Amino acid sequence: MATWFWYAVAAAVLYGAHQIFTRLAADHIGDGLGGFVVETSAALSILLYLAILWFSERWDQKFTASGFNFSLLTGICVGVGTIAFFLLFQRGSPLSTVPAILAGGAAIMAIAGILFFHEAPSWQRVLGIALALTGLFLLRK
Numbered sequence: 001m002a003t004w005f006w007y008a009v010a011a012a013v014l015y016g017a018h019q020i021f022t023r024l025a026a027d028h029i030g031d032g033l034g035g036f037v038v039e040t041s042a043a044l045s046i047l048l049y050l051a052i053l054w055f056s057e058r059w060d061q062k063f064t065a066s067g068f069n070f071s072l073l074t075g076i077c078v079g080v081g082t083i084a085f086f087l088l089f090q091r092g093s094p095l096s097t098v099p100a101i102l103a104g105g106a107a108i109m110a111i112a113g114i115l116f117f118h119e120a121p122s123w124q125r126v127l128g129i130a131l132a133l134t135g136l137f138l139l140r141k
Helices: 005-026 031-055 065-090 095-116 123-138
Strands: none
Touching: 005 031, 005 065, 005 095, 031 065, 065 095, 095 123
């Protein structure tokens, strides 16, 4: 089993719960305020993680300008994406649309992996991309 497998399971469970809680919150808080609460609590969780690393003397965090810039762009994508999820739920989207939306994002990642990171474009990956984009297209109604 790959050394990263259990991290993948944890990420999948947590991101699934993230969308469930966003759906539950969407009817009770504005999109901007909800997004702010989500992102602030995420930042505080990460700050706690950094404090644990620091005080347990396991600090191994590196810093470069390009790492900062890419992380900043990531944060902007997450923040705007969080607001988009609040808006889509507030406008009546069912929670069951989220897997197709995330699959569309996965297809974008797979395309970027092939085009920019020179990952091998097997027929299975290309089929997966096509099916994911088809699923996103089918959400129109």
